[in-house]
Amino acid sequence: MNPTHLHQIAVEAMRSRGLLPAFSPHALQEAEAARHTAPERSADIRDLRHLTWFSIDNDDTRDLDQSSVAEPLADGTARLLVAVADVDWLVQQGGAVDDHAAANTTSVYTAAGIFPMLPEVLSTDLTSLHEGQERLAVVVDMLVAADGTVAESDIYRALVLNRAKLTYDAVSAWLDGEAAPPPQIASVTGLEEQVRLHDVLAGKLRQWRQSRGALNVNTIAARPVFKNGQLTDLRPDEKNRAKDLIADLMIATNGATARFLVDQGFPSIRRFLQSPRRWDRIVALAAGHGVALPALPDALALDRFLTARRSADPSGFADLSLAVVKLLGSGEYAAAPARAKGAVSNGDEAGHFGLAINDYAHSTAPNRRFPDLVTQRLLKAALAREAPPYSAEQLADIAKHCTLQEDNASKVERQVLKAAGAYLLHGRIGDVFDAIVTGAAPKGTFVRINSPLLEGRVVRAFEGLDVGDTLRVRLVAVDAEKSFIDFEPA
Template sequence: MDAPDLAQIAADEMRANGLEPVFPPEVLREAEHLAQDGAERSGDIRDLRGRQWFSIDNDDTLDLDQLSWAEALPDGSVRLAVAVADVDALVRRGGSVDTHAAANTTSVYTATGVFPMLPPLLSNDRTSLHEGEERLAVVVDMNVDREGSVTDAQLYRAAVRNHAKLAYDSVAAWLEMQAPPPAAIAGNAALQAQLRVHDQVARSMRRWRQQRGALNVMTSQARPVFDKGELVDLRADRKNRAKDLIADIMIATNGTTARFLAQHGQPSLRRVLEEPRRWDRLVQLAAQHGAILPVAPDALALDRFLTARRAAEPSGFEDLSLAVVKLLGSGAYVAAPPDAPPAGHFGLAVNDYAHSTAPNRRFVDLVTQRLLKATLAQQAMPYSIAELDVIAQHCTIQEDKASTVERRVLKAAAAYLLHDRIGDRFDAIVTGATPKGTFVRITAPMVEGRMVRGFEGRDVGDAVRVKLLGVDIEQRFIDFGSV
C-alpha cells in the first residue's frame, strides 16, 4: 500500500470541520506589513530584558508564548513572574489576521504538522519569544507562599528577552539527576538556580491544589515518528517533571489573570468544567478496584482513589488515568461578567480560570490579553459581555472541531501503519461507549479504533483483548473485535 498523502488528508479534514487550512492572501499581506511596522509600544512598559527569563517547550517548538523567572524570598515564599508574548501589540483587533484567527480560534496539531492560528511570520517569528530577541510581554508577577498559594499579584507590560530556550525532555532528565544540565544552561549557574526554584515552587503549588481536589492523573498523547520523511510509528509522548513544572505555573498564571480582571470590575472569558460528565461510571470503576466513591461528585475522594491506585498498580495507572479523563468530559468557555460567582474547573481544583498564556495559539488567550491591557491602561473594554459570550461559544465549538481533525488525521496515519497487521491481537482499553459506538485504544501504535464485534456490555475503563479486523485510510476507520 502506498503511503497516504497525510498533508492533503489533514487539509481535507480541516475544511470538512469548518476550519480554514490556508491563510488567504490578504492575511499574509497584512502579516508582512505588521512584521515590518513592528509592535505598538505606547504606554507604561518596564525594561526587564536583563532578568534571567527562560522558556521550556518541545524541542521543535517555534511559537514560544511564555517565559518565566523566579526569586526565592527570605521568608520561604517565592516571587514568580510569567511573561506572556504581547501578540496584541502586532495583531490589531478587526484586521485580516485577527479575523482569520477569530474564525479558526486555535492552532491545530495533526500527525502531519501544524495548522497555525496566526501566520508563521508572526507566531513563529515576530510574536514568538525567541532566545536572544527583545520582545514585548504582559507579565503576571505573583507571590507564592510556602504552602503553594498565590497570596498577591500584580500585572504590567514589559520588554523582555529569552536567555535560554530549553526543552522538556532534557530539563526533566537533569532535574531527576539522570543527565547533565542542558547545553543552554551548562555554564550558567544563575539559570540553573532559576530552574531549581521553579521546580520547587511548581511542586508546592501542585500540592496546594491536590489538597483541594486537583486530580493526579498521568496521560500521554500520540506523537508521530518519521524516518527520512516517512511515518514509521505513533509513540506515547508522556508527561515528565518539566512538563508538570510548566503546567503548574501556567495554571497559577491563568487563575491569577481571572482574579485580576474580576477585582478590577471587568468581564472575562473562563474555562469551566463544573462536574464530571459520567460520575456514575467513575463510581463503578472505583468499585471494580475495591474502592468506594460517594454518590455525588467529589474531587478529593476521586483523587484519593487515584493516588491509591498509582501506588498499588503503577503499570496500569496510565490506562486508568485515560479512562478518568474521558469520563470527566471536556471543558467549555463561558463569558463571565465582573460580578459572576466563581466557576470552577473540576479537574484542576481552581476557580475563576481564564486561558491567557498562549495568545499565539488560542484566540481566547488573545482576547483575554486585550482585556488585561485595557484594564492596565484604564481604557474602555474592547469587548462587550454579549460579544464575549459569542466568542466563548464559538471557541468551544471550534476547539471541539480541531480535536476531531487531530483525531481523524491520527487515525488515517495509524490505519496506514496497521494496514499489514490485520488479524494481530492487542491489549486495549475502552475509551468511549456511546450510542454512536464503542471505542478502544491500543498502545503500539498509540491509536483509537472502533470495536465492531464483542462490544456489548463494555464501558469506559474496561481492559479488553482485541483483534484488528480491518482498516480504511480514506474513511479513517480502524475496526477491532473482541478476542
C-alpha cells in the same frame, strides 16, 4: 503513506469541520507587513531585560508563548514572574489575521503537521519569545507563599529577553538525576538556581491545588514518527517532571489573570469543567479496585483514589487516568460578566472540577489559542484604563464558538491520527492487541491500543463494554482514506 498524502487528508478533514486550512492572501500580507511595525515604547512598559528569563518547551516548538523568572524571598515565599508574548501588539483586532484566528480559534496539531492559528511570520517569529530576542510581553507578577497559595499578584507590560530556550525532556532528565544538565545551565549565569527554584515553586503550587481536590492523572498522547519522509510509528508522548512544572506555573498564571480582570471590573472568558456526568462509572471503576467513592462527585475523594492507584500500580496508571479523563469530559469556555469593583462573588461562576479552581481564564498561549488573545486585549485595556474591547454579548458568542471549534479541531486531529494509524496497520489484519475502552455511546464503542498508540472502533460484540474496561481485540479492517480502524473482541 507520505507526508503530502497525509497532509491532504488533514486539509479535507479541516474543511469538512468548518476550519480554515490556509490563510487568505490578505492575512498573509498583513502578517508580513508587521515586520515593519516600529517597536512600541511607552512609560508604562517596564524594562525587565536584565532578568534571567528562560522558557521550557518541546524540542521542535517555535511558537514560544511564555517565559518566566523567580526570586526567593524570606520565610519560604518567592516572587514568580511569567511573561506572556504580547501578540495583540502585532495582530490588529478586526484585521484579516484576527479574522482567521477568530474563525479557527486554535492551532490544529495533526499527524500531518501543524495548522497554526496565526501566520508563522508572527507565531514562530515576531511574536515568539525566542532565545536572545527582545520582546514585548504582558507580565503576571505573583507572590507565592510557602504553602503554595498565590498571596498577591499584579499585571503589567514589559520588555523581556529570553536567556535560554530549554526543552522538556532535557530538563526533566536532569532534574531526575538521569542526565547531564542542558548546556545553557553552564553558559547562563544563575540559570541553574532559576530552574531549581521553579521546580520547588511548581511543587508547592501543585500540592496546594491537590489539597483542594486537583486531580493527579497521567495521560499520554500519540506522537508521529517519520523516517526518510515516511510515517513509521505512533509513539507515546508522555508527561514528565518539566511538563508538570510548566503546567503548574501556567495554571497559577491563568488564575491570577482571572482574578485581576474581576478586580478591574472587567468581563472575561473563563475555562471551566463541570462535575462529571458519568460519576457513576467512575464510582464503578474505583469499586473494581476495592475503593468506595461518594455517591456524588467529590474531587478530593477521587484524587485520593488516583494517588493510591499511582503508587500501587504505576504501569497501569496511564490506562486508569485515560478512563477517568474520558469520563470527566471536555472543558468549555464561558463568558463571565463584569462585577463591580469590590463586589463579592455570588458563588455561581463555573469552576474547573479537574483543577479545583474557581477563577480560571486561559491567557498564556495567545499565539495558538484565540481565547488567550481575547484575554490579553482585555488585560491591556484594563491596564490602559480603557473600556473593554469586547461587549458581554460578544464574549459570550466568542466563548461558544471557541468551544465548538476546539471540539472540531480535536476531531480533525483524531481523524488524521487514525488515517496515519490505518496506514501503519494495513498489513496487520487479524493481529490481536491489548486494549482499553475509551468511549461507549450510541454512536459507537471505541478502544485504544498501545503499539502503535491509537484508537479504533469495535464493530461487533461490543455489548456490555464501558469506558475503562480492558480486553484483547482483533484488527478486522482498516481504511486510511476514510480513517477507519475496526476491531472485534478477540
